[in-house]
Amino acid sequence: SAVLPIATVGEKILAQHAQAVTVFDVSIQSLADDMLTTMLAANGVGIAAPQVFSSAAMFIMASRPNPRYPDAPNMRPVVVINPRILETSTQMELAEEGCLSIPDQRVKIWRHAQIKVQYHDLNGNLISDILVGFVARIFQHEFDHIQGITLLERSN
Ligand SMILES: O=C(CSC(=O)[C@H](Cc1ccccc1)CC(F)(F)F)c1ccccc1
Numbered sequence: 001s002a003v004l005p006i007a008t009v010g011e012k013i014l015a016q017h018a019q020a021v022t023v024f025d026v027s028i029q030s031l032a033d034d035m036l037t038t039m040l041a042a043n044g045v046g047i048a049a050p051q052v053f054s055s056a057a058m059f060i061m062a063s064r065p066n067p068r069y070p071d072a073p074n075m076r077p078v079v080v081i082n083p084r085i086l087e088t089s090t091q092m093e094l095a096e097e098g099c100l101s102i103p104d105q106r107v108k109i110w111r112h113a114q115i116k117v118q119y120h121d122l123n124g125n126l127i128s129d130i131l132v133g134f135v136a137r138i139f140q141h142e143f144d145h146i147q148g149i150t151l152l153e154r155s156n
């Protein structure tokens, strides 16, 4: 597993719509492994493929308690492929977010408090889940990256 270079804001790949993953082969597994290594090295709680210059609809989310979100759950990293947001709560929450592609910036962002999501795992199995709180926030942040949206386009 390799630590990959992280695209910073201004790189056009961050503004592109990522491509659906259709083949769940060793190349996707190795990309996921490198993304995990890169995310951990950067001390992040998530990372999306476009951030490591790969235009694939795939991201990793890995919530853990931290000074900003002390009650965040400690979760094993989850690989999310071809994500879809099926339902969103009307209730919104405002909180500060960071982005590995926008170093040294913290932006307050409104996010849905609860979302119903669907995605494929690394084996191509379809997963449905309901996410709340910080994990829902990470999913929405990474989902934006897959659509070519960063915090700078969302900041109020
Ligand atoms: O310093 C970071 C890194 S920023 C981060 O981990 C992004 C994910 C994220 C952080 C906070 C809220 C939502 C998503 C990762 C990115 F940019 F690649 F998507 C951080 C860690 C825990 C809470 C808040 C910030």
Ligand SMILES: [Zn+2]
Residues within 6 Å of the ligand: 098, 099, 100, 101, 141, 145
């Ligand atoms: Zn980000």
